[in-house]
Amino acid sequence: xxxxxxxxxxxxxxxxxxxxxxxxxxxxxxxxxxxxxxxxxxxxxxxxxxxxxxxxxxxxxxxxxxxxxxxxxxxxxxxxxxxxxxxxxxxxxxxxxxxxxxxxxxxxxxxxxxxxxxxxxxxxxxxxxxxxxxxxxxxxxxxxxxxxxxxxxxxxxxxxxxxxxxxxxxxxxxxxxxxxxxxxxxxxxxxxxxxxxxxxxxxxxxxxxxxxxxxxxxxxxxxxxxx
Ligand code: C5P
Numbered sequence: 001x002x003x004x005x006x007x008x009x010x011x012x013x014x015x016x017x018x019x020x021x022x023x024x025x026x027x028x029x030x031x032x033x034x035x036x037x038x039x040x041x042x043x044x045x046x047x048x049x050x051x052x053x054x055x056x057x058x059x060x061x062x063x064x065x066x067x068x069x070x071x072x073x074x075x076x077x078x079x080x081x082x083x084x085x086x087x088x089x090x091x092x093x094x095x096x097x098x099x100x101x102x103x104x105x106x107x108x109x110x111x112x113x114x115x116x117x118x119x120x121x122x123x124x125x126x127x128x129x130x131x132x133x134x135x136x137x138x139x140x141x142x143x144x145x146x147x148x149x150x151x152x153x154x155x156x157x158x159x160x161x162x163x164x165x166x167x168x169x170x171x172x173x174x175x176x177x178x179x180x181x182x183x184x185x186x187x188x189x190x191x192x193x194x195x196x197x198x199x200x201x202x203x204x205x206x207x208x209x210x211x212x213x214x215x216x217x218x219x220x221x222x223x224x225x226x227x
Contacts, residue, residue, distance in 0.1 A: 004048030005222035006093075011044040012085050013037050014098035014132060016056030018075045022124065023109035032099030033184045034059035035210050036148070040095060041067045043214035047222065049093070054081045056098060075100045075129035082136055092143035093221060096133040104129050134166040144225050146217075147171040159193045160200070169224060170194050172205075172217060181207060188213045192220055 015037025020028040034055060041053045042064035053063065056078070057071040070085075072078045078098060086092060103126035113122070137145045145168045151158050155173045163171050172190045174181060181188050189207035194200060205216050 005226065006044055006218065007048035009044075009049040009091050009093055009225065010087070011041075011049045011051045011093045011095060012054065012082060013041050013044070013051065013095040014054045014078055014082065014100075015041070016059035017099050018056050018078055018101045018129075019058060019073050020075070020101045020104040020129070021073075021108045022105055023111065023113045025112050028101055028103070028105075029056075029058065030099050030101065031184060032056070034061055034097075035184070035186065036188060036214070037095070037097035038064060039210040039214035040097060040217060043211070043218045044093075044095075044221075047218050052085050054078055054085070054098075074104065075132065076104075079130050079132045079135060082132060083139070086136060086140045086143065088140040088142050090142050090144070090225075092140065093146070093225065094133075094136050094140070094143050095146045096136075097148050098132070100132055101129055103127065131166070133168070137167045141167075144169050144221070146221065149173045155191065156193070156202075159191070163193060163195050168195060169198070170220065186210060190217075192217070194220075194224070198224060 016034030017030045017032040038061045041051050045051045045066045052068045054070050057073055063069040070081050072081050106125040106127045133147050147168045149159055159171050159173045172192045174188055174190045186209055187207055188210050190205045192203045205213055
């Protein structure tokens, strides 16, 4: 019987990996499992929020009870799905846990790419994907914005820069150089940094199951969004 600390709030969460087609049979993606985003979706719902989970369609996890799930493929589709769900008001909370592919094909091949006799190489031309979190943050300035970051070094410096660059309220950073946590793992350990208007404070969340970390993150969110 969890306290309804997010009652009246609407939470939109991105989770898992995006998938960028190369040709009709191949794609670019990454190893994100979606576990952190799904754990957060459950924790936000348990805290009384209305939750929509915008998930990469290869995520192989059960949708948490009571949560609306929208499956998407590419980063462009994920952004469009988020824009369709967002409103620009202070009851909205946007949480970006998805591992969005930084690049997509400049032109998706319409036919399967073939090996060419006499050539040992193949060059693909890639272009940048939109930054979903930065775009949503700019378009919906009254919503509360939360980012995640996986860093292998100088976590705090990158985190503070990202907080400012993407105009976030808080960012949760985990150290992916430790293979016992993060990608695919059931555990996580994070440091949460808060924006300038919250005096740039920080909170350390020691290694724990993702469900526990999710509850602690919800407490942080509730503390900053409820007056
Ligand atoms: O800049 P970086 O990729 O490290 O930022 C990570 C944060 O930004 C995560 O919250 C991630 O979900 C979000 N992001 C995004 N769209 C991108 C890249 C990152 O929403 N194209």
